[in-house]
Amino acid sequence: MENIVFPQGFLWGSATAAFQVEGATDADGRTDSIWDEFCRQPGKVVGGDCGEPAADHYRRFEQDVAMMADLGLQAYRFSIAWPRVRPDAGEVNQKGLDFYKRLIDTLRENDITPWPTLYHWDLPQALEEKGGWANRDTAFRFADYAAATVEALGDRVDAWTTLNEPWCSAFLGYAAGVHAPGRTEPRAAVAAVHHLLLGHGLANDTIRAASPNAQVGITLNMYPIIPVDPRDPADLDVARRLDGLQQRIFLDPLLKGEYPADVVADLEPFGFADNIHDGDLGVISGPMDMLGVNYYTEHYVSSSANGSEPGPSPWVGVQQASFPVRDAPTTDMGWEVRPDGLTSVLLRVHHDYPKLPLYITENGAAFRDDFSGNGAIDDVDRTGFIASHLRAAHTAIMAGVDLRGYFCWSLLDNFEWAEGYAKRFGIVHVDYDTQVRTPKMSARWYSRVARDNALVSVS
Numbered sequence: 001m002e003n004i005v006f007p008q009g010f011l012w013g014s015a016t017a018a019f020q021v022e023g024a025t026d027a028d029g030r031t032d033s034i035w036d037e038f039c040r041q042p043g044k045v046v047g048g049d050c051g052e053p054a055a056d057h058y059r060r061f062e063q064d065v066a067m068m069a070d071l072g073l074q075a076y077r078f079s080i081a082w083p084r085v086r087p088d089a090g091e092v093n094q095k096g097l098d099f100y101k102r103l104i105d106t107l108r109e110n111d112i113t114p115w116p117t118l119y120h121w122d123l124p125q126a127l128e129e130k131g132g133w134a135n136r137d138t139a140f141r142f143a144d145y146a147a148a149t150v151e152a153l154g155d156r157v158d159a160w161t162t163l164n165e166p167w168c169s170a171f172l173g174y175a176a177g178v179h180a181p182g183r184t185e186p187r188a189a190v191a192a193v194h195h196l197l198l199g200h201g202l203a204n205d206t207i208r209a210a211s212p213n214a215q216v217g218i219t220l221n222m223y224p225i226i227p228v229d230p231r232d233p234a235d236l237d238v239a240r241r242l243d244g245l246q247q248r249i250f251l252d253p254l255l256k257g258e259y260p261a262d263v264v265a266d267l268e269p270f271g272f273a274d275n276i277h278d279g280d281l282g283v284i285s286g287p288m289d290m291l292g293v294n295y296y297t298e299h300y301v302s303s304s305a306n307g308s309e310p311g312p313s314p315w316v317g318v319q320q321a322s323f324p325v326r327d328a329p330t331t332d333m334g335w336e337v338r339p340d341g342l343t344s345v346l347l348r349v350h351h352d353y354p355k356l357p358l359y360i361t362e363n364g365a366a367f368r369d370d371f372s373g374n375g376a377i378d379d380v381d382r383t384g385f386i387a388s389h390l391r392a393a394h395t396a397i398m399a400g401v402d403l404r405g406y407f408c409w410s411l412l413d414n415f416e417w418a419e420g421y422a423k424r425f426g427i428v429h430v431d432y433d434t435q436v437r438t439p440k441m442s443a444r445w446y447s448r449v450a451r452d453n454a455l456v457s458v459s
């Protein structure tokens with residue numbers, strides 16, 4: 001038996017996001033998001049199936065909350081769909097807010113802490129038609145949406161997250177074009193970075209004014225970026241640039257009140273600095289109570305194209321980077337299993353930035369799941385993945401990192417964006433034809449970890 005005990009009060013949860021699980025895309029006044037529109041375009045999403053019925057969570061949330069309670073989960077991280085609350089980015093839609101009221105009340109009745117995120121990539125399509133995140137006005141519309149949401153739900157919520165993984169929204173959506181809205185415009189991508197951060201800052205102010213006792217934070221996806229040859233200046237430079245665009249372009253303005261000078265210089269050809277108005281950095285760097293860290297793998301990068309081909313780079317201005325393949329186990333996403341990288345990112349934030357409480361708001365893995373003869377899914381690989389990452393998180397805590405909780409991604413199998421429904425991240429299996437839920441072995445094991453507040457042997 002391992003003896004890995006987490007600090008008292010450590011929060012154990014699981015996570016989902018609205019468009020990935022809810023379904024009911026035209027119920028109760030919801031209108032299109034950029035993902036509804038993106039999904040209609042042929043070839044954008046594997047399998048072509050998108051928001052319907054997903055895991056039908058909109059209609060089955062009571063059953064799902066009961067399942068979380070059975071599993072002993074203490075918190076549920078979910079996202080609120082902007083196109084439900086302000087359809088077409090227009091007037092407030094009471095029916096949309098009522099859904100989240102019911103969800104939150106059901107969670108609280110079951111002693112599960114609601115942990116909502118305001119934006120997990122589902123921008124109202126009506127705003128994309130006005131320029132999307134490349135348009136500065138979208139940041140202000142986001143603050144309006146945040147204000148309406150907090151006014152309606154603030155008496156029930158103690159922890160708010162503004163944005164999930166703004167890197168994906170900006171670079172995958174506006175530069176690489178592999179996520180909605182599918183644009184391949186580097187100038188728009190770097191404008192989107194700044195406007196997402198501005199939206200965060202404006203929403204942060206709004207939430208703090210309306211709900212002074214609530215904690216407010218943002219969630220970033222973090223990866224150690226490792227040069228293949230640390231003696232090769234070209235590899236080192238690629239790693240610096242990618243780290244700048246992936247991590248520091250978000251962490252520095254949020255936590256230090258300035259953009260990194262090298263990144264601003266790298267992005268000069270794309271007019272990045274032109275987006276920054278006087279006073280913006282003060283708004284962006286407003287006080288925060290916590291930082292969410294999403295961790296999946298490391299990035300191993302080279303300046304030469306040996307290894308994997310560079311391909312269309314979502315990392316603006318780093319066209320020469322390649323991502324060689326190392327000899328390591330990978331998940332069904334093709335991502336290397338690298339638990340030590342989680343310790344590294346937590347230590348990095350701890351050492352390089354002003355200290356604030358951290359939460360792992362996503363960590364988990366897609367693997368191919370098979371039912372065994374007795375109808376169970378013995379997902380040894382996913383269980384092992386989570387166990388190894390919890391060990392890595394614990395190592396960071398022992399080194400002094402103020403890590404307060406862990407949310408496994410994901411509670412339910414769901415819509416994995418451009419990969420469609422083929423990739424399964426859930427600790428609970430969803431049969432998309434019948435909507436039957438089957439907790440996998442990882443769910444039963446994770447349930448014990450949450451109840452014991454300690455890592456128990458994988459068996």
Ligand code: IFM
Nearest residue numbers: 017020165294362409416
């Ligand atoms: O499914 C996504 C989630 O929406 C955001 N973080 C990464 C997950 C796995 O790709």
